[in-house]
Amino acid sequence: MHPDPPSSAHLQPGPPSTSRSGPRASGTGGTPEPTSGPASAPRRRIRAELLIVLGLSLGQSGVYAIVNLAEKLTRGPLAAQTTTLNPVLNDRQYFDLTYQLLNIAFALVPVALVLYLLGGHGVSAFRRLGFTFEKPLRTVGFGVGLAAIIGVGTLGVYAGGRALGITTALVPAALDAYWWTIPVLVLSAVRHAVLEEVIVVGYLFIRLRELGWSTPAIVVSSALLRGSYHLYQGFGPFIGNVLMGLLFGWFYTRTRRVMPLVIAHALIDITGFVGFALIGPAIGIGG
Template identity: 80%
Template sequence: MPAESTSAPSAVDTRTDATPRRITAELLIVFGLSLGQSAVYSIVSLAEKLTRGPLAAQTTTLNPVLNDRPYFDLTYQVLGILFALVPVALVLFLLSGHGVPAFRRLGLTLDRPLRTIGLGIGLAAIIGVGTLGVYAGGRALGITTALVPAALDAYWWTVPVLVLSAVRHGVLEEVLVVGYLFLRLRELGWSTPAIVLTSAVLRGSYHLYQGFGPFVGNVLMGLLFAWFYTRTGRVLPLVLAHAIIDTAGFVGFALLGPAIGIGG
């Protein structure tokens, strides 16, 4: 799909021989192996936190140390990133073979690099500012845990791993929760508003382990990203925006946190 297109994703050739029952089963399998599974664990994690005490008194650590021996920690970190992307490979495989390459069906192509990168940066700026506001509000209301974006020890590979982790989140979430979900739910006859809301709520649900504030913030992010997709049919700017936001959070915290007395 050309980068300048403003048609909705339904304009892309999404013909399939699959029945509604098969598409539904496929959706359940894909999300059961990935972000749907994360959502279930996230809900259970939130319930466990609520039984411990106030959320404001608890801490959630992203990108923790996985092994106390540096090179085994590096190995586990890289393996975790690679295996997390397997559902993306599965989705690309499932969407191939219908006359249009899977990357183009998802809008995951760099047709106009400067425009695509510019859109990604713009979305990242909007979401970044909003995220800080929602986090601060959630902490003030006591409905959000304290977040530690990166707890890795300082090694030569720390920053590259955090960047790869950010890219992993961007690719996995935007390809599955926006591009793939939109295509398949349209094939099932869902309306655009219903798909947008489902995408946004799903995005929020697998962040519930961080508290109610991040759930609200990610639902709002999901609404914006889903609306953008309905206007452009492009996933790549969303991937870039997500990766930029997470990179700034992960790497910024890892580099500046100890200097200002937090993290480390």
């Protein structure tokens, strides 16, 4: 679940190249959430805030992905092309490590912005989002279960997309083999999980609800946004991530807990990135 095409700035920069109102029961997860945003945030301001946050993060990625897909379609069949998700950023080991870590750190700045915007007035942004480890066994259990469902589904959608010629070949990891390769891939997976689930699910659901959107409309919009920034991989990943977004959105409406989604997403990406890095070279691909 890698959000950006290679040209997106916030994940792959070119190296030298809420009135506090009473809490509301939040579904089965039990995390309280204010029923509305602060009185000082009218709808116009919320709309502007949404555009800014998405323009700095995954909305930007979606635009890049659409353009990147268009460019690939002009080159030839998608089935004949390859997309690399974690490429080398510099041919010298420690500069590559530096760029990789900077890439991960700066990609999380929009998450810090969202936490800042949702916090204050005595309200914890982490609790509003359900981005906490309350009931840890249940939280982790939900995460693992969702990961298993999505993982199997992802393999099926990818295989179907390749067979239909609407998905590029994916190389989840192409980093050189250094002592830091696996830790960086794990950090990259966690980065994607936190960035996507906090913004595309938690933040977006809160703000669109404050704007008066219906729950079905929010779920569908979130899912379509998730799919959009995967279009650079082809149409198969777009479809797969829309389906993932629908499941994750439904889960969030039931629990108001974003942490299980972060765990599930991280497990899926860690399996893909690290598994490919370890096994790929042994079977003659990647590495």
